[in-house]
Amino acid sequence: MAVEAYSLRCAGDDVLAYRYASGPLRVSESPDIAAARISGADLADPLLPVIVHSTSWRHLSDGTIVLTYIVASDPQPAQPAVPVLNLDIARGPDSRHPTPTEIQSEHVAAHAIRHLAFIADTDPQVSMALTAWPRLRAALACLPRHPAGQLPGTATS
Numbered sequence: 001m002a003v004e005a006y007s008l009r010c011a012g013d014d015v016l017a018y019r020y021a022s023g024p025l026r027v028s029e030s031p032d033i034a035a036a037r038i039s040g041a042d043l044a045d046p047l048l049p050v051i052v053h054s055t056s057w058r059h060l061s062d063g064t065i066v067l068t069y070i071v072a073s074d075p076q077p078a079q080p081a082v083p084v085l086n087l088d089i090a091r092g093p094d095s096r097h098p099t100p101t102e103i104q105s106e107h108v109a110a111h112a113i114r115h116l117a118f119i120a121d122t123d124p125q126v127s128m129a130l131t132a133w134p135r136l137r138a139a140l141a142c143l144p145r146h147p148a149g150q151l152p153g154t155a156t157s
Contacts, residue, residue: 001025002066005039005052006112007074009081010135017081018109019074022066035069040076049132050075053119055112058103070112073133082106087114087143117143 004022011017023038025031032052036043041050051072058066074081082105090100090107100107117140119126130137 001031002064003031003034003038003069004066004108005035005069005071006109007039007041007071007076007081008113008116008136009072009074009077010133010139011081011083014135014139016084016113016136016139018084018113019076019079019081020105020109025067031067031069035067035071039069039071039074041071042075049129051116051126051129053116053126055115056108058099058108068108068112070116072116072130073136082109084109084113086110089114113140114143116140 001024002022003025004020007019007021009017009019021038023034025034031054033043035054036050036052039052041052042048043050043052051070053070054067055070056068058068060066085106087110088107089111090103092098092100116126120130120137120140121127130140
């Protein structure tokens with residue numbers, strides 16, 4: 001099993017950007033702790049605001065299960081980051097085969113960011129933590145609010 005973390009921040013001009021890190025899940029380590037470890041987030045200080053949230057998982061052809069987390073705000077903001085240019089997520093060819101034929105890092109990041117924007121409104125702990133980063137909170141507030149996987153303009157049942 002592997003864990004990947006997309007550490008989110010606001011870059012210049014309030015553009016969202018992410019830093020990617022991945023690593024194995026250690027023996028007796030929870031995936032939440034692994035995501036914090038690989039992203040560099042400090043969970044030891046209970047007063048330090050941090051968001052570590054699982055957003056998805058996927059199965060690789062070699063049998064590895066990858067758990068994806070979003071971490072906010074990026075605990076290592078001096079490190080290089082990838083600007084988020086669009087929020088398109090990968091899709092499978094049809095409803096019987098939902099797994100995309102190709103998944104790129106920006107697709108996974110987009111899914112994680114959209115997920116965080118949604119839970120910013122629905123999870124009081126996440127909403128409270130985001131008050132520590134007003135620019136990030138404002139950037140997320142501008143995004144459409146859709147449950148994970150829902151396309152804009154489609155209804156939920």
